[in-house]
Amino acid sequence: MPTCLPIVSRRCHACASERLRASGKFRVNANHKILDAWLLALCTACGETAKLTILERMTVRSIPPELLDRLHRNDPGLTAELLQNPVVQRSNRFNLDWTNAWRLDTGGSDHPDRDVIDVAVRFAARIPIRPARLIADGCGLSRGEVERLITEGKVVSAMRLSGKLSDDFTFTLKR
Numbered sequence: 001m002p003t004c005l006p007i008v009s010r011r012c013h014a015c016a017s018e019r020l021r022a023s024g025k026f027r028v029n030a031n032h033k034i035l036d037a038w039l040l041a042l043c044t045a046c047g048e049t050a051k052l053t054i055l056e057r058m059t060v061r062s063i064p065p066e067l068l069d070r071l072h073r074n075d076p077g078l079t080a081e082l083l084q085n086p087v088v089q090r091s092n093r094f095n096l097d098w099t100n101a102w103r104l105d106t107g108g109s110d111h112p113d114r115d116v117i118d119v120a121v122r123f124a125a126r127i128p129i130r131p132a133r134l135i136a137d138g139c140g141l142s143r144g145e146v147e148r149l150i151t152e153g154k155v156v157s158a159m160r161l162s163g164k165l166s167d168d169f170t171f172t173l174k175r
Contacts, residue, residue: 001102001103001105001123001124001125002080002098002101002102002124002125002127003101003102003103004101005021005022005024005079005080005083005101006083006096006097006098006101006127007019007020007021007044007096007097007099007101008020008021008022008041008052008083008094008095008096008097009094009095009096009097010041010050010092010093010094010095012043012045012046012048012050013048013050014043014046014048015043015045015046015048016045017043017044017045017046019043019044019045019097020041020042020043020044020050020094021041021042021044022039022040022041022052022079022083023039023040023041023042023049024074024076024079025039025040025074026038026039026040026054026071026072026074026078026079027040027051028068028071028072030060033059033060033061034057034058034059034060035055035057035058035059035060035063035068036053036055036056036057036058037053037054037055037071038051038052038053038054039051039052039054039079039082039083040052052082052088052092052094053088053091053092054071054082054088080125083096084096084125084126098127098128098129101127102125102127102129104134104137104138106138114175115174115175116172116173116174116175117139117172117173117175118170118171118172119135119138119170119171119172119173120168120169120170121134121168121169121170121171122168123166123167123168126166126167127166128164128165128166129164129165129166130163130164130165131157131159131161131162131165131169131171132146132147132150132161132162135155135161135171135173139173149173150162154173154174154175155171155172155173155174156171156172156174157169157170157171157172158170159171
């Protein structure tokens with residue numbers, strides 16, 4: 001589950017930094033009945049403000065009133081939703097860096113002595129992570145040991161365990 005907002009990986013227009021931090025503030029600009037809205041982000045190196053486009057040249061009537069209200073209130077939940085929205089990411093050409101912005105909640109470990117463990121992994125947010133790292137952290141193993149167990153067929157899943165995943169999955173660990 002996320003612990004804070006992730007870093008926005010996009011080049012700063014004022015310096016060479018590739019890291020921006022979402023401020024949680026929105027700017028809404030009206031020109032007659034046309035609205036533009038941006039999420040403001042600050043460069044982690046120079047502090048310069050960058051604007052991430054949320055709404056562009058939209059009529060007031062076409063915007064849901066609750067969205068407009070959340071923009072005006074600088075709703076932190078809306079900030080998190082919009083950062084994870086693939087359309088917003090694509091149109092603003094940024095990726096999210098989730099390093100140190102999430103934690104693993106195992107719900108307790110009452111199974112370390114069992115030979116076969118069935119585990120269901122549920123993501124509270126779409127955080128791309130390597131399953132081997134998640135399994136290693138959750139089961140108290142090294143990542144090398146988890147990789148070895150995967151190649152030996154002692155960690156099996158219907159999902160591919162190489163690369164990164166951000167969708168819920170299940171796996172079975174056989175010791």
